[in-house]
Amino acid sequence: MGKNPLGRGVGALLPEDDLVAEDKYFMCDIDKISPNPNQPRSHFDADKLQQLADSIREKGVIQPLLVVRGGGNRYTLVAGERRLRAAKLAGRDEVPVVVMDEASDNESLELALIENIQRHDLNPIEEAMAYARLMEEFHLTQEEVAKKVGRQRSTITNVLRLLQLPQPLQDDVVQGVISEGHARVLLRVKDQPEQLRQIRDRIVNEELSVRAAERLCGKKSQAPATDKTGEATAPKPPAEELPPAYCAAVVNQLTNQLHTKVRIVQQGKRGKLEIEYYSSDDLDRLTSLLLR
Structure with a gap:
């Protein structure tokens, strides 16, 4: 092969001699490829997957999938599950693959985690979980994770903090109900469940901007106001904001x-x-x- 068929993401995961070996880059029967059991990605956006399938239907799979040899003339996917799913949607019988030397489960997991992170294929929560798995299962520090995935250490720290949110809010981020920016703001009140719920609901129902959410989270909790009879009254909005x-x-x-x-x-x-x-x-x- 005259040049590297891979992009910088997967290419960085393979030694140079693997990239030039002709018998390791070929069109493979799509039915012979098994999904990666260590795939870190759990959520695949249906609309984006369909868009990729439409592109593949027109132009083919440009970026090869990374696989290892399995038993019975089969292959196990290491990286590229989104492309594999989209190729199936597009009705493709074959996809381009690059075969790497047999990897252990740990190596397969590490490569899949790094490949997904490098390609920005993960939503913020999946990315945070990928960093956490790299640290826990491979005993890496945040600094070492940052070097492996090409990020700043501060980025790793900030993304990992998203895992401190309650599971329902993490689900909101995965499903796009709230943005990563909103989630970072809500971390300020993560230890105040009722206030956290109220602000989350206002963000969703009133389509608040991140800045507006910041102002809500910056307000100190106050005891509810009461009238002359001692009954609680509805809180008044700040004077500077419209009701x-x-x-x-x-x-x-x-x-x-x-x-x-x-x-x-x-x-x-x-x-x-x-x-x-x-x-x-x-x-x-x-x-x-x-x-x-």
Whole structure:
């Protein structure tokens, strides 16, 4: 082979002599490849997988899969499960593979973890769990993990902190209900379950920005206010922010008038009014309505 058929991610995992051996790079029957039992990735986005399948259907699998030889003329996948799944969706009978020397379960796990991390194929929680497994199962320090995956040590530390969140919030991150930025903010109140739940619900229901979530997490918990009879009263919103009920009413009115998604993003006394459009024609329509 005249040049390295691999990208920098998997290529970095193989010795140079493996890359140039012709008998180790070939088109393999897709039914002869078994999934990696140590695959660190558990969540595969269906839409993105379908997009990859559409691309493979048109252009083929450009990046080879990394495999080891198994028994009975079969192969076990080390890295590239997303490409394997997408190739099956695309109806491919063969995929390009690179065969590496037989690896132990530990080596297979380590390679799969590093390959997924290098390709940014993991969601933030899976990435954090991958770092944790590298540290626990291979007795690596954060500094050693950082060197293996090409990250800063501070990045490893910050991602690992996401595992301190309760499991339901970790699930929210995996499913894209809240962003990694929101999750980092919620770490500030991880030891206050009720406040954590309330802020999470507001982030989701009101589509709060990360900055707005930061302001909520920065507020100190206070005892509920009471009226003259001693009954608890609803907490009043900060003076600098508009009441949620008012914002909801304004959003509802604008949505009905403009027939598109509208959002108010508060930033203290200031804020933004976001109006979505879905095509150039839709933008022209909205412009005409606003300038009328």
